[in-house]
Amino acid sequence: MNLKKYLLTCCALFICLLNVASLKAQSIYFSPPLLFNSQYPCGISNEVRAEQITEDQLGILWMIGKDSVNRSLYSYNGAVWTSYPIPFDFWDYRELEIDASGNKWIGTKKHGLIKFDGSSFELYNAANSALQCDDIKALKTDLLGNIWVLQICSFNMYLTKINNGTWETFNQVQTGFEFCNEFRFTPDNLGNVYFKTHKSTCTQNNFIVKFDGANYDTISGYDNHIFEMTCDSQGNLYALFRFDPNDGSAIKQIGVYDGNQWTYYKQPEGLSSGTYLRAMTTNDIIYKKGKLWMYNNQRKDFHSFSFSDSVFTFYETNIVYNAKSIDFTVADDNKIWFIYKTTGEVLSGDYVFPRTVSGTVFLDANENGILDNNESGIEDVIVTLNPEGVYATTNDQGFFEFGLNDTTLTHEVVVNLPPYSYFTNSTGTYEVVPSSQSITNLEFGFNYDSTITDVGVSLSSTPPVPGFNRTIYATATNYGYLTISDTLTVTADSFYQNITDVNPAPLSVSGNTVKWLYSFAQNASITFSFDATVDLAAPLGTFTHSTAIIEPVADDTVPQNNFDTLEQEIVSSYDPNEKTAESSGPLLAGDAITYTIQFQNTGNYPASFVIIRDTLDANLDPASIQILGHSHPMSWSLSGVGYLEFNFENINLPDSSTDEAGSHGFIQFSIRTKAGLPVGSIITNEAFIYFDYNPEVATNVTTNKIENVTFITTPPSS
Structure with missing residues (x-):
């Protein structure tokens, strides 16, 4: 299952054997895409670079920003932005917090602490206050009116509490928070502060430290990989863990500490590890209205967990850049406000949709136009929502869903059928008329043309290097309806030697030719492979030509x-994580491009999962995607305006230092250029590869161009 394949599924209840904690059951829900829009037209000049954003208790947004002239604090009441110029000539703002009295506090990297009371700004630093230096590492407030300031000064940690003009500073001996720690902490609303420790050089290694204003203690009963923490108004502590504290498995979950014991909410079993919590690397977590909100800066999407009904919700977004440096807040107007600090861009998106449209695409075997109990939905069917031009792929139940941000426009749902199939109960298009009501029961039935025979084959391998072993893959696919049994033959180029590790077992191996018997049902595919060594004497720059043929040919459509x-x-060397783009000849508008994405685990430990994300060029037609081959079992999805993802779950890809040949993998697909593109149109493409929790690896950028080809017909001679 995959993030873009929206479904609701439940997990079994896990009983914790430890008496210090309990583990709750939960469900998972995949929301329609959360589409962000730039908010510069709402009153902020596009010259303003935003840095921090938050919301006060009245629902007013506050943001730090600057343009070419001014540094300002901005407020937004839902209609108008108001600016308050900051009268200090520096720009090193790190934190923005609002205290219980409505004062705004800005922490800086080198100039201390700024307070704005609604009419004037005041600067506090080591020269005029109890601050130990001018470096503000972190800043938090609570509902008791406390402002908590964390500093590092001369390799010592200090915590300062400000309340109604009274300043009190605690050193690391008092708080238990050491210089080696990460600068993450959170106050509750009972006067306590929780510190997250992490690094092995700390005395309090891998603990949560609780400081009550006089003494500190460590909290037991939790795992030793804590990512983020926050508290609610009742004093409950929420933490995001990397590992299950009970069995040590590498799976993320939420823990809630009520002052006595932990309750854990584990992510659902059987779902893609790279899809959500397990791959999360958050900048912050926010507790809002009974939900814990998180941002996954690896996948660039949002997650929430509702404690009232134990439901995880995942919000795919249209954020396409690598947004590691971000700030966000969840506002009272059902919007998430998001700042991309690299560019200072301000975005907002509705996480509650006025209405949705959803339905099921199913195989209508008896062609009665009804989804009967013995009929099933079809996975990986591409569905389009117009006029937005956004896409979704059906899940393993044939289900799809779109969120609509309006109630007054007309929309169109278009189902893109698999090859050689036809609708049994509609034209495949449904008009969504203006309404405030959601549509939840659309059914699109189809069946296959049973007279069609169409099998195909696609070859792939990493670039040949003299003396090195290579795996040659042949993916055979049955595009028709009938079950087919016949032979597949692959002949490796003469520069390949020593055919080994043939998989599955072949019918025969003769020299460089391998033959298999195959048998598969409709819309099925099988990947065949073998290893071979490139001749050490193979001249660099020479081209190899390996061929494949799949029978039957005579009766094939x-x-x-x-x-x-x-x-x-x-070649003598190559980039192991690369992308290639090929067409069958001069590229014309409407022609297909075949993309192959190669990847290799060059780390020092097997990768448990690999995710490939590909934002398609606007000149490509996402509805025409066809999967041609892949090295390992995987799932895929299409969403948004062309966000393509491949998920190699449980791939356990060996690292190159222990198994060079086995450390490689690939995905191959074709997609058509849009019809009517003018000559000279450029199509570029780039993919990002994620190995477990590591930063993404970018492939090269491929470039194709729509050509001007003139066909000359020679008349027959008289």
């Missing part, structure tokens, strides 16, 4: 795809 040739240049 499209015999052209029964053949494939893999042409590769012999």
Whole structure:
């Protein structure tokens, strides 16, 4: 299952064997995409670079920003932005917090602490206050009126509490918070402060430290990989853990500490590890209206967990850049406000939709136009919502869902059928008329043309390097309805030697030719492979030509795809994480491009999962995607305006230092350029590869161009 394949599923209840904690059951819900829009037209000049954003108790947004002239604090009441110029000539703001009295506090990196009371600004630093230096590492407030300031000064940690003009400073001996710690802490609303420790050099290694204003203690009963913490108004502590504290498995979950014991909310079993909590690297977590909100800066999406009904909700977004440096807040107007600090861009998106439209695409075997009990939904069917031009793929139940941000416009839902199929109860298009009501029961039935025979084959391999072992993959696909049994034959180029590790077992191996028997049902595919060594004497720059043929050819509807040739240049080195783009000839508007994304685990430990994210060029037609081959089992999804994702769950990809040949993988797909593109149109593409929790690896950028081809017909001679 995958993030873009929206479904609701429940998990079994896990009983914790430890008496210090309990583990709650929970469900998972995949929201329609959360689409962010730039908020510069709302009153902020596009010259303003935003830095921090938060919301006060009255629902007013507050933001720090600057333009070419001024540094200002901005407020937004839902209609108008108001600026308050900051009268200090520096720009090193790090934190923005609002205290219980409505005062705004700004922490800086080198100039101390700024207070804004609604009419004037005041600067506090080491020269005029109890601050130990001018470096503000972190800043928090609570509902008791306390402002908590964390500092590092001359390799010592200090915590300062400000309340109604009274300043009190505590050192690391008093608080238990050491210089080696990460600068993450959170106050509750009972006068306590919780510190997150992490690094192995700390005396209090991998603990949560609680400081009550006089003494500190460590809290037991939790795992030793704590990512983020926050508190609610009742004093409950919320923490995001990397590992299950009961069995040590690498899976993220939420823990709630009520002052006596922990309650854990584990992510649902059986779902993609790379999809959500397990791959999360949050900047912050926010507790708001009974929900814990998180941002995943690896996947660039939002997550929430509702404690009233134990439901995880995942919000895919249209954020396309690598947003590691961000700030966000969850506002009372059902919006998430988001700042991308690298550019200072301000975005907002509705996380509550006025209405949704959803339905099921199913195989209507008896063609009665009704989803009967013995009929099933079909996975990976592409559905389009117009005029937005956004996409979704059906989940394993055939379900899809779109969120609509309006109640007054007309929309169109279009189902893109698999090859050689036809609708049994509609034209595949549904008009969504203006209304305030959601539509939840659309049914699109289809069946296959049972007269069609169409099998195809696609070859792939990493670039050949003299003396190195390579795996040649042949993916055979049955595009038709009938079950087919026949042979697949692959012949490796003469520069390949020593055919080994043939999988599955072949019918025969003769020289460089491998033959298999195959049998598969409709819309199924099988990946065949073998290893071979590139001749050490193979000249660099020479091109290899390996071929494949899948039978039957004579009765095949499209015999052209029964053949494939893999042409590769012999090289001395190459980028193991690369992308190639090929067309069958001069690229014309409407023609297909075949993309192959190669990846390799060059780390020092096996990768448990690999995720590939690809934002498609606007000149490509997302509805035309066809999966051609892949090295390992995977799931895929399409969403938004063209966000393509491949998820290799439980791949356990070996690292290159222990198994070079086994450390590689690939995905291959084709997609058509849009019809009507003018000559000279450029199509670029780039993918990002994620190995477990590591930062993404960017592939090269491929470039294709729509050509001007003139066909000359020679008349027959008289």
